[in-house]
Amino acid sequence: MSEPSVQVQNAGRLWHEHLHTPFPASLRGVEFGDTDMVLLxxxxxxxxxxxxxxxxxxxxxxxxxxxxxxxNLDRVIPQITELAGAQYYERLRQLALLVSRALSSTK
Incomplete structure (x- = not known):
């Protein structure tokens, strides 16, 4: 299996986990600086x-x-004080980094 296929599969598994985690209610309507957490x-x-x-x-x-x-994720995650919210956004950051690294490796 090619490296991009493995990366897509790994991201797919993490994405599935992310989809089954509810958005942290405490962060709905919250902004850190100019970053709206729902929009992010x-x-x-x-x-x-x-x-x-x-x-x-x-x-x-x-x-x-x-x-x-x-x-934005790098900037706001340290400001999230609730554990569930921090975990939610850290998983989202991991997904974003995985995609970014995969894109960089195909250039």
Whole structure:
């Protein structure tokens, strides 16, 4: 099996876990700086699911959005005080990093 296929499968498993975890209610409507937590979740998830649906390919615009999401995740995760919220966003960050690394390895 090729490396991109393995990366897509690994991300698929982590994505499945993420989908079955409810959004942390305590972060609904919360902003850290100019980052809305619901929007950050939506944008990151949209890039991940597009990459999965396209078999490991992401267009340049979504790649740019994903990089911005990673920067925002790195900035906001340390500010999340609730364990469930921190775990939720850390898993989302892991997904985003996995996709980003996979994209970098195919260049």
């Amino acid at each position: 979740d939506t944008e990151t998830a949209g890039c991940v699911i597009t990459w999965l649906d396209n078999g490991g390919v992401l267009d340049p615009e979504r790649t740019r959005i994903l990089q911005g999401c990673i920067e």
